[in-house]
Amino acid sequence: MLSFLLNHIALSVKNVDESVAFYKKVLHLKEIKNTASNSKTRWLSLGEGKQLHLIPRPNLEIKTNKAVHFALSTPTLVDFVKHLESLEIDYSDWTNTVNKDYVRKDGIQQFYFQDLDGYWIEVNNA
Template structure:
């Protein structure tokens, strides 16, 4: 009787655990982080904190060469001070952040004398996509392209 009960309990555990194991193996990839090499960590940290308005999060290295930011619930932006030359890709390769108000963001850019343009490169211009989302482009202190849009 004890053997039947034990086997029944084990069978129940296996039946309960199988979907969890299957889920763990079929979980879709999630963005964990994006890492950017930067020449001047303090300058880039200030830019992403004050202009883009990302919040810093603890980083494990504590070596003065890393700043980590939260960009989503489980996603981060890692800035890493690096001495080698930085190769900046074309505008089509960019980070994109959505904001509540393009107009408020433009005020922050203008207050800080940061140039911006639309996709075509027209200074101080905003593109409106066919879906109605407004977007602009700017570059961080190392020249990386950033899109800012008001996508909900």
């Protein structure tokens, strides 16, 4: 039987410096050393050994939709919503109702917002 654990998420970004600043400010992620290469790719810690790799691709057109997203969980969802509002970052439910969350059939509360390159991020209280 095969077994896997999540190691990292990699995103192509237009401006790596601005994206690093966004993820630090919005998600309070800490930058860590890129141990794989001397490239301009920058790494952020997602905790528990998991990482977010931001790969600079200034000339690449980035296309995505809400079905392509990554999800983070927090027990302090209400506090995080207040944080987003203080940063004037809109969030929405799955059907794009602005500044509204959604409670799934299993009772998990969730919402979505976008980063600077249009990637969707789900935050829930799973």
